[in-house]
Amino acid sequence: MAKGLPKSFKKALWVYHCNSGSCNGCDIEIIAALCPRYDVERFGIKLVGSPRHADVLLITGPVTRQMEDKVKRIFEQMPDPKAVICVGNCGNTGDVFYESYNLVGPVDNVIPVDVHVIGCPPLPESIIMAVAKEWVKLETLEAKK
Amino acid sequence: MTKKKEITKTTYQLPIGPIHPALKEPVMFEFEIDGERIVDVDVSLGHVHRAIEWAGMRRNSIQILYLAERICGICSISHPIAFARAVEDACDIEVPERAGYLRVIQCELERICSHMLWAGVAAHEIGFDSVLFLTWEMREKVLDLTEYLTGNRITKAIITIGGVRRDITKDQLPKIHETLNYFKDNFEKLRKIFLDDKTFKLRSQDCGILTYDDALKLCAVGPTTRASGVKKDVRVDQAYAAYGDLDIDYITPDVLTGEVNGDVYDRIIVRLLEVKQSIELIEQAITGMPSGDIVSEPKIPKLLNHIKKTAGEGIGRHEAPRGEVIHYVKFDGEHENPYTWKVRASTYNNILPWIPMLKGEQIADIPIVAASTDPCMSCTNRVAIVDQNKKYELDKEQLHKLSVEKTRRLMR
Structure with a gap:
């Protein structure tokens, strides 16, 4: 478990997943993390259907031009305090699509990212680790209030 | 004109997507709906176009x-x-x-x-x-x-x-x-x-x-x-x-x-x-x-x-x-x-x-019917024209022209 985490979690993290043009590789690994093998729901991590309910935004894909304003709008719709995790190499650096004319990404160019998860696609373990790191950040933000 | 108005009264548009909890990938549907029945469907693609x-x-x-x-x-x-x-x-x-x-x-x-x-x-x-x-x-x-x-x-x-x-x-x-x-x-x-x-x-x-x-x-x-x-x-x-x-x-x-x-x-x-x-x-x-x-x-x-x-x-x-x-x-x-x-x-x-x-x-059958073909948007989004205003235009004539040009280029 990530360092600095209080013994009892103040709240369960609700996660919203947004695909900004990825190849589905990361998306299926995110769902795999929610399924019985990894079962993150036992930690209170839950995938929700609306950004307005979410604490954490999991974003995959390199942000295509058509998705740019949609990604921004989703980020704005999330209540504070909020955190963003960028999953996968293409969202972090562009990866194999780096030179494409249709990308606005990496995600950093569109919205602020807190945790970068590398891998193409990352293992579910890495994604869970990233969410745990976000937890620490959100707890600190909450404590400052 | 009056007839048209009557039609708009009976059916309504229901947009779903591009980001929607029922969809795993960005795609947009425009449904023309009459009560609970789907009258017409329009699919708009291009959200995952990565060139x-x-x-x-x-x-x-x-x-x-x-x-x-x-x-x-x-x-x-x-x-x-x-x-x-x-x-x-x-x-x-x-x-x-x-x-x-x-x-x-x-x-x-x-x-x-x-x-x-x-x-x-x-x-x-x-x-x-x-x-x-x-x-x-x-x-x-x-x-x-x-x-x-x-x-x-x-x-x-x-x-x-x-x-x-x-x-x-x-x-x-x-x-x-x-x-x-x-x-x-x-x-x-x-x-x-x-x-x-x-x-x-x-x-x-x-x-x-x-x-x-x-x-x-x-x-x-x-x-x-x-x-x-x-x-x-x-x-x-x-x-x-x-x-x-x-x-x-x-x-x-x-x-x-x-x-x-x-x-x-x-x-x-x-x-x-x-x-x-x-x-x-x-x-x-x-x-x-x-x-x-x-x-x-x-x-x-x-x-x-x-x-x-x-x-x-x-x-x-x-x-x-x-x-x-x-x-x-x-x-x-x-x-x-x-x-x-x-x-x-x-x-x-x-x-x-x-x-x-x-x-x-x-309407309730949309997700299972759409999913039944096992759609994969990231495979499909390939044809799109970008103009200067960052808008996508899929004009039929333009597409046809481009298509003809491409055929000519390949024949060379």
Whole structure:
């Protein structure tokens, strides 16, 4: 478990997943993390259907031009305090699509990212680790209030 | 004018997407709805357009393999294999016999994985989440095996031009058999859940019907077309790799039930039986696998040099889990990078069948009917024109003009 985490979690993290043009590789690994093998729901991590309910935004894909304003709008719709995790190499650096004319990404160019998860696609373990790191950040933000 | 107004009063528009909890990928639907009935559907694509073909024309064939792999994370073997076959066709590269068998094993593993994934998503769409968890837990077994054989769970990087990159050794066989036996033992359980369960039957029978004629007219591919009774499967029609040596036949729903309805239930039957078929194919491939090389030319610079000197074009076809994938390449004999690379993914053909399937259905049936073709947007988003205002324009005349220009360019 990530360092600095209080013994009892103040709240369960609700996660919203947004695909900004990825190849589905990361998306299926995110769902795999929610399924019985990894079962993150036992930690209170839950995938929700609306950004307005979410604490954490999991974003995959390199942000295509058509998705740019949609990604921004989703980020704005999330209540504070909020955190963003960028999953996968293409969202972090562009990866194999780096030179494409249709990308606005990496995600950093569109919205602020807190945790970068590398891998193409990352293992579910890495994604869970990233969410745990976000937890620490959100707890600190909450404590400052 | 007054008549028009009356129409707008009775029907209304319901936009779904591009970001929606029921959709795993960005795609936008515009439904014309009259009460609970769907009158018309319009699908808008292009949200996942990443200019892959454009980038591919600037890279050499080995680099494209990894780009092709990232067209779709779920078909991460189908696209490289279709591309590799296109290059092999263009440059007369012969694939060693053992490599053909290894390709079959990897392709069928991917098929099991993809169909299990689909089964889970379909269950989720009708609100049967415990089945989603059950199928995805079973799917983890295939992923474990894939990781054991190739080193990664999703993007495997196993296919190369002229063969495969990793062999399957004798000491790896027990693990393969163990996984296959696990699936055989649990197949009856899956069959019971998907085919005998009342909830599944209620939601899937007589829902989202695609008739035999429509399937033929709209050129549907893969399990979607086979569920409507059309016998179309590249593995049988144009037996490639080692499929010619294996015992394989078309799977249509009448194999099990004796009749073809073309509804969602039939699509479930076809996919379920294909999982069983894949297990049998892998077993046959393991027993019949000859010894020998796994790649025709292990030295990559030499291979690239050969491709560079070749002028010609090639087509690679492959039966992906979702249907036929076609890659076309053309080399000009001077450059390492292909002069043209064109991808036709299976979902491209399976989008138009959505319209006859969805018309007349209820709003609540949209997710399961749309999911029943196993759509994959990341494969499909390829045609889009960007103008200066960052707007997408798909003007019919312009498209036609571009299409004519492209044909002319290719004919040169």
